[in-house]
Amino acid sequence: MNDVQHTITVAAAPETVYALLADATAWPVNFQPTVHVEQLEEDGPDERIRIWAVAGDQVKSWTSRRRRDPEGLRIAFRQEVSQPPVAAMSGAWVLRGLPEGGTEVVLEHSYRAVDDDPGQLAWIAEVTDRNSRAELANLKALAEQAADRSELVLTFEDTVIVKGTISDIHGFLRRAGQWPDRLPHVVRMDLTEDEPGVQIMEMDTLTADGAMHTTKSVRVCLTDERIVYKQTVVPPLMTAHTGEWRVTAVADGVAVTSRHTVAIRPDAVPRILGVDATVADAREFARTALSGNSRITLEHAKAYAEGMPAGSQV
Missing domain, CATH: 3.30.530.20 (START domain)
Known part of the structure; x- marks a missing residue:
């Protein structure tokens, strides 16, 4: 597996940030790469969702399982069915309240390409980096204007x-x-x-x-x-x-x-x-x-x- 992290600091409370991440069906409005999310199953903290998102110049779809932990301020995810060239993808959103106020947000990804192809690995790395940066920037803007969101x-x-x-x-x-x-x-x-x-x-x-x-x-x-x-x-x-x-x-x-x-x-x-x-x-x-x-x-x-x-x- 290839591991990567992206981090951003948000001038908002961890609970505010967590709420934006927990409702996956709102992601198409909140996050630029996401086209649509369908919740397929829900059992307490666990849910199964299908996501359509723009990846480079393509539209990819996959099914993921998520475990939401509001007390630990963590949401773990794992792609149940990935689309080539991705062979496997998992990760987590990890939030940490800062002493001076605000929240540190870490987005973790672990992934593998089909047949571990170097060219496909490079494509996955580029798309993951671009989408992660876009999602974190969207998240920061949304959380910091949460009071006006309605x-x-x-x-x-x-x-x-x-x-x-x-x-x-x-x-x-x-x-x-x-x-x-x-x-x-x-x-x-x-x-x-x-x-x-x-x-x-x-x-x-x-x-x-x-x-x-x-x-x-x-x-x-x-x-x-x-x-x-x-x-x-x-x-x-x-x-x-x-x-x-x-x-x-x-x-x-x-x-x-x-x-x-x-x-x-x-x-x-x-x-x-x-x-x-x-x-x-x-x-x-x-x-x-x-x-x-x-x-x-x-x-x-x-x-x-x-x-x-x-x-x-x-």
Whole structure:
């Protein structure tokens, strides 16, 4: 095994830092490399999770077991199923309260490459170093602004009821490569799916005022009922944007929901929205813009599934 440690000092209490690490399902909003986390099992301090994350220019997925120790301020992890070129990976988050206040955070990794290949070992070392530094920097920023976090993060969703089938709606949402022909606000779409169910997309959309907006995202198609995604390049007003398309059978047909979680970048608010703008203004701006595009997509998905010309319902 190859062992490596990364360390950072955070101006926040150990309990504050620990809480951010303990909730793995919030990592896609908190940590830049993480695309999505599914909790598969939980038994007291032990949990089993599946993680999708950006590693270099690829998206990797693996299953890990974690043991959370809030009293010892330690979270140990071990990849149960690794993706090549990683043969094995384990480690721990170790927190220590400092006498002068604050917390020392140590992120430990032990890893091995398939066949101990030197080239693959170098790749793992580079990705582990880059992602560890990014995660620790994210953790420091989050912990030190924890008091304002509830104001900076918002979650909202929009739902329409469709008299159609889950498969028709799911097909419309999954085949995003066809969106430029189906959605009026999508001008360009580059979509690749090298691994089944994992889509990397770059999209140009028109805003309400006619401006062009480019986004890059990773989408994970989990089932016929759920597609989750994370923007890997976000607008300057945000530090993170994750979302989910959810399709559910209901008495009147199918409920189709678009859910967004956004983290506002407070220092960008005056520059983007004006010197007198507030975080509340930024929240409303982000919600209006994202919800507007989602509603357009939902209504066109509804029209498609119900066999009507796109745009006939607004």
